[in-house]
Amino acid sequence: MIEVKGLVKTYGAKRAVDGVSFKVNRGDILGFLGPNGAGKSTTMKMITGFLRPTAGTALVDGHDVTQDPVAVKRRIGYLPESAPAYGEMTVQEFLGFIAEARGFRSAAERTAQVDRAISLTHLDPVRRQSIETLSKGYKQRVGFAQALLHNPPVLVLDEPTDGLDPNQKNEVRSLIKSMAAEKAVILSTHILEEVEAICTRVIIISQGRVVVDETPAQLQARQPGARLDVIFRSLTQSDV
């Protein structure tokens, strides 16, 4: 579903992402781990076609993001970090705009998609409220609804549970899990227990390079009995 081939992004002399390659298949939930500044978000931004890679490319459903970015963008639902949205719009207006821009031209189609996304993310109580007045948890869910709206085969979620309370975190996780069967999901996170809870694969990225690409069980097997954060620290120590 997603094939990342030797992605490189340089900012001046700094190599933020330094030759990242991996594959994600349908049904996979890939957990993207790494210290802040390791290049997680930059990699995601290149896969979604927001940033142009310095070298390398990513294929989504067979479409090359450097050749045909619009085709790739059509197939991806993307939740950017801290879920930006047009604050002066109401939830309903905002999702309606996303639906229209995603190609749902008739009003009936649009309403159907918006209603589906709103019910999936439980946004019904605030649908007529402007986004800037919402709490962090609701804003995050609006970002999530926006990413799910067109029922994309690929989901790229940058810290989807950031800023949510434990109940909301749980809810988002079960939502991701329930959809995972027919989708390829990449999510970045700082929470190691999240990886154990929902991910089928883990990639740890450190200083722009992939240092681990295995299942959570294999990661645990590196140091049996140790907590995941201990293993994480020993793998990414070069960053500190």
Add this chain to the structure above:
Amino acid sequence: MRSIVPLFKREFLGYFRSPVGYVFLAVFLVASVILAFFVGGFFRGGTASLESLFNFYPWLFLFLIPAAGMRLWSEEKRSGTIELLFTLPVTTLDAVLGKYLAAWAFLSLAVVLSFPMAVTVAYLGDPDWGVLLASYFGSILMAGSYLGVCSLASALTKNQVVSFVIGTLACLLLLFLGLSVFNTLLSALFPTWLVDLLANFSFSTHFEAFTKGIIDPKDVIFFLSLSGFCLFLNVVALER
């Protein structure tokens, strides 16, 4: 190209979702009428024309259009919604055109809302409607060029104040190039042919004919090509 429509709608309606649009329209109309009445001598002139109104437009635009254009891209960059916009299946050109055309339509609305002045003139005397229509047409074209410059300025920075200052300075330069005071100064430094050439790039030189009722294709082409060139640079600046 079809994806311009939702972007246009969101941007245009966005002016009315916050006080920004109403404040802008009010300030524009009040300022233009005050200038025409108290500085331009609307009644003293004793002619049934709106020349005293239109003559101030290049100066009014100088401050008000950068104010309307500064948010176009700076705001998207600051709030992070640019990431949302450019991961929708739209090309950079679609996004630039959608936003530009929406802002232009908004400015055209501001210009057209001065029609009670035209009605007043028609009530008091017998104006030349050809001249009036040409003046409106010229004002809207000129507003488009001012906006092109300001949209480009906005794409260069995520700070709205910086964007406003760059936009105003660039427009100021383009306005001053045609003023005889400024040209006398220039001719002391540069050969005449160069000064004449520079004067050809001025808003005021090209706008003047419209207020006299002359629609010269070369003036129309000047404004349209200046806007087009700015929008091209705008796309380049965003794809960088």
